Amino acid sequence: MIKIKGVNLGGWLVLEKWMSPHLFDGVPSDDEYYLAQDLPTAVYETRIKMHRAEFITEADFITIANRGFNTVRIPVPYFIFGDRPPFVGCIQELDNAFAWAEAYGLKILIDLHTVPGSQNGFDNGGISGVCTWAQQPQEVDFALSVLQRLAKRYGNRSGLLGIEVLNEPATATMFQSMSTRYKAREPELAEKSKPITLDFLYDFYLRAYNRLREDLPVDKAIYFHDGFEFDAWQDFFATNSFENVVLDTHQYLMMAELSGTPQTVANYVRVMQDFGKKIAAVAQEVPVVTGEFSLFNSYTAGIDTKGGVNPTQEKMVGTVNRRDDAQLVKAYQELWRAQVNAWNNGSGYFFWTYKLNIDTINEPAWYGWDSWSASRALDQHWIDPQDL
Amino acid sequence: MIKIKGVNLGGWLVLEKWMSPHLFDGVPSDDEYYLAQDLPTAVYETRIKMHRAEFITEADFITIANRGFNTVRIPVPYFIFGDRPPFVGCIQELDNAFAWAEAYGLKILIDLHTVPGSQNGFDNGGISGVCTWAQQPQEVDFALSVLQRLAKRYGNRSGLLGIEVLNEPATATMFQSMSTRYKAREPELAEKSKPITLDFLYDFYLRAYNRLREDLPVDKAIYFHDGFEFDAWQDFFATNSFENVVLDTHQYLMMAELSGTPQTVANYVRVMQDFGKKIAAVAQEVPVVTGEFSLFNSYTAGIDTKGGVNPTQEKMVGTVNRRDDAQLVKAYQELWRAQVNAWNNGSGYFFWTYKLNIDTINEPAWYGWDSWSASRALDQHWIDPQDL
Numbered sequence: 015m016i017k018i019k020g021v022n023l024g025g026w027l028v029l030e031k032w033m034s035p036h037l038f039d040g041v042p043s044d045d046e047y048y049l050a051q052d053l054p055t056a057v058y059e060t061r062i063k064m065h066r067a068e069f070i071t072e073a074d075f076i077t078i079a080n081r082g083f084n085t086v087r088i089p090v091p092y093f094i095f096g097d098r099p100p101f102v103g104c105i106q107e108l109d110n111a112f113a114w115a116e117a118y119g120l121k122i123l124i125d126l127h128t129v130p131g132s133q134n135g136f137d138n139g140g141i142s143g144v145c146t147w148a149q150q151p152q153e154v155d156f157a158l159s160v161l162q163r164l165a166k167r168y169g170n171r172s173g174l175l176g177i178e179v180l181n182e183p184a185t186a187t188m189f190q191s192m193s194t195r196y197k198a199r200e201p202e203l204a205e206k207s208k209p210i211t212l213d214f215l216y217d218f219y220l221r222a223y224n225r226l227r228e229d230l231p232v233d234k235a236i237y238f239h240d241g242f243e244f245d246a247w248q249d250f251f252a253t254n255s256f257e258n259v260v261l262d263t264h265q266y267l268m269m270a271e272l273s274g275t276p277q278t279v280a281n282y283v284r285v286m287q288d289f290g291k292k293i294a295a296v297a298q299e300v301p302v303v304t305g306e307f308s309l310f311n312s313y314t315a316g317i318d319t320k321g322g323v324n325p326t327q328e329k330m331v332g333t334v335n336r337r338d339d340a341q342l343v344k345a346y347q348e349l350w351r352a353q354v355n356a357w358n359n360g361s362g363y364f365f366w367t368y369k370l371n372i373d374t375i376n377e378p379a380w381y382g383w384d385s386w387s388a389s390r391a392l393d394q395h396w397i398d399p400q401d402l
Numbered sequence: 403m404i405k406i407k408g409v410n411l412g413g414w415l416v417l418e419k420w421m422s423p424h425l426f427d428g429v430p431s432d433d434e435y436y437l438a439q440d441l442p443t444a445v446y447e448t449r450i451k452m453h454r455a456e457f458i459t460e461a462d463f464i465t466i467a468n469r470g471f472n473t474v475r476i477p478v479p480y481f482i483f484g485d486r487p488p489f490v491g492c493i494q495e496l497d498n499a500f501a502w503a504e505a506y507g508l509k510i511l512i513d514l515h516t517v518p519g520s521q522n523g524f525d526n527g528g529i530s531g532v533c534t535w536a537q538q539p540q541e542v543d544f545a546l547s548v549l550q551r552l553a554k555r556y557g558n559r560s561g562l563l564g565i566e567v568l569n570e571p572a573t574a575t576m577f578q579s580m581s582t583r584y585k586a587r588e589p590e591l592a593e594k595s596k597p598i599t600l601d602f603l604y605d606f607y608l609r610a611y612n613r614l615r616e617d618l619p620v621d622k623a624i625y626f627h628d629g630f631e632f633d634a635w636q637d638f639f640a641t642n643s644f645e646n647v648v649l650d651t652h653q654y655l656m657m658a659e660l661s662g663t664p665q666t667v668a669n670y671v672r673v674m675q676d677f678g679k680k681i682a683a684v685a686q687e688v689p690v691v692t693g694e695f696s697l698f699n700s701y702t703a704g705i706d707t708k709g710g711v712n713p714t715q716e717k718m719v720g721t722v723n724r725r726d727d728a729q730l731v732k733a734y735q736e737l738w739r740a741q742v743n744a745w746n747n748g749s750g751y752f753f754w755t756y757k758l759n760i761d762t763i764n765e766p767a768w769y770g771w772d773s774w775s776a777s778r779a780l781d782q783h784w785i786d787p788q789d790l
Contacts, residue, residue, distance in 0.1 A: 036456075056448075057448050060448040069456060071759055072761050072764075369461070371456065373459070390464060393461075393464045
């Protein structure tokens with residue numbers, strides 16, 4: 015099996031304010047749910063359509079393939095088919111992406127990144143501080159219908175690697191952490207927020223698998239995110255007779271920091287090596303892909319970012335200890351290698367993310383945040399292309 | 403003197419429909435003058451602002467420097483300072499670009515690409531089929547005031563290479579060719595259109611030089627476009643005592659086609675070699691830079707494009723003879739080398755252009771047009787990086 019060397023096309027069809035702050039100019043919204051309310055309809059739709067037309071284009075697919083990646087993971091929103099006003103559908107953009115991928119030799123993993131009411135309460139779940147999807151059976155069914163429509167539309171496309179059923183459902187521990195970080199703008203919308211249970215997930219994933227396989231040939235993979243509980247899945251895969259499924263885990267250095275890892279390269283490397291051993295063990299049962307990771311960390315950012323709190327959320331207090339170029343190259347290359355070595359104990363990786371629209375020069379608060387971009391990291395020699 | 407290895411940031415602050423067709427979605431406008439009329443104000447402003455925020459960013463400056471270019475030429479509109487409603491100013495974007503250029507080791511040539519009423523009647527002059535600027539003394543003065551304000555604002559910036567006084571004024575021959583190709587949407591606006599005379603240009607350039615030098619130190623260059631009459635300038639430079647001026651000439655393969663050059667690589671190369679000799683001669687009197695050229699031609703486009711008529715203007719009739727990848731690499735690399743060798747008989751070049759937002763896969767009419775983009779050409783190996 016060829017290892018996946020992938021990048022996420024984050025921030026394209028699913029917005030994240032920190033990745034494209036100008037989309038949120040002049041309004042207090044922190045997520046697309048409120049962006050659609052805070053802007054006049056015509057302006058909201060124009061911003062969205064222009065962003066989609068400019069942020070990722072044919073030229074990016076050429077560059078990504080040319081850099082040596084073989085796959086892209088494309089986060090898509092639940093309203094991709096345009097049936098959930100006021101949000102604007104984006105199936106045409108995904109159609110275009112398939113044609114580009116097939117022309118330039120890339121594969122696509124479609125990732126259902128949001129669901130109505132949200133599965134995690136993150137800004138990238140569509141509505142910050144709210145996590146009510148799993149309590150709304152009709153919205154659970156709606157998510158299944160989106161998956162089914164995606165499978166029908168792309169199931170036989172040579173450019174399709176597979177479909178990921180649901181991005182980052184927040185089970186108990188992550189739900190706790192989310193709740194302190196993301197506050198609901200309208201608390202009444204969050205009244206029924208609850209962590210997603212593993213039992214719910216086992217059931218939903220099984221339903222999603224069966225629904226998808228009606229239209230998805232077995233050479234197309236079905237991806238399940240681990241719900242931030244990497245150790246909770248061996249029984250699930252042992253007791254169900256799935257064909258061509260993958261367990262997706264997301265591992266960020268900033269999550270290691272939040273768990274107490276001291277902010278040095280050596281310690282980050284140790285954590286990733288340890289995680290690589292876990293991957294090797296789980297991969298005996300089910301293929302494992304690390305669907306998100308990054309180079310971002312507090313050491314190279316030069317300040318304790320408290321687990322990646324970004325400049326659109328909070329102004330960092332304290333002096334930023336800027337490293338020189340040689341230190342950055344050394345640190346980032348070492349972190350890249352340690353991480354990719356770990357992920358390759360499984361079936362490969364998707365870096366988060368390909369591209370960012372932040373300005374580290376005119377807005378110095380973004381110093382260090384450019385390490386979230388594979389494109390910038392390659393241009394800055396923070397990744398040695400031979401290590402892909 | 404270090405040779406200029408430059409790219410134009412075309413289509414960013416000055417729109418050209420063919421370079422970003424989605425900006426003109428749903429309206430009949432062919433240029434920014436009518437785009438501002440055809441769209442509701444809020445939608446027009448949102449499209450423009452989003453385009454400016456996304457098309458060229460900090461990351462592009464990193465990539466351009468990393469690819470080996472040392473300079474960018476930035477076309478700017480006459481309304482850059484925001485004093486010509488309904489058009490939206492863009493001085494903040496140019497400020498940002500200076501900070502990026504200085505951070506990543508690039509120089510900027512500011513190019514005044516449009517003037518009110520237009521100096522050429524091209525779509526990229528702001529209003530197609532109209533060429534009345536030179537007949538309006540108050541608008542000639544306005545152009546001088548824009549140049550002066552640019553000199554005051556950026557004259558002492560280390561990132562400034564220089565200022566180009568006026569892009570592509572159409573003297574008699576080019577005016578004739580423009581008139582058959584670009585029709586005025588409101589013929590009454592074009593009633594007073596006339597070619598720009600060389601005598602007008604000599605006078606305007608002298609006035610512009612004197613005005614700019616009030617604020618522009620002599621280490622910053624002043625560029626004059628040749629008005630498509632490369633042979634008409636030796637007396638002008640011999641009889642005026644200028645400091646640090648450059649003659650800018652634009653040479654396109656499609657212009658050679660229009661003059662009767664047969665559509666083969668060998669013939670294109672011969673034309674460029676001949677032009678290189680002319681550059682060597684004129685460069686005895688004044689430094690010469692080729693401010694625009696491209697790889698685009700009818701041979702690699704696989705059809706006679708009648709001098710570069712593009713798919714937003716006219717549907718090509720006939721079979722497109724697609725070349726295979728190896729043929730394209732060979733033809734483009736040869737054309738690049740022949741052209742750059744010619745330009746280096748002078749002081750260097752700016753390729754037109756860095757980036758294009760067309761889709762050659764989902765809209766096959768754009769086949770071949772991707773050769774206008776340096777970024778794509780490098781990714782496709784149509785330019786050997788060693789030949790920059």
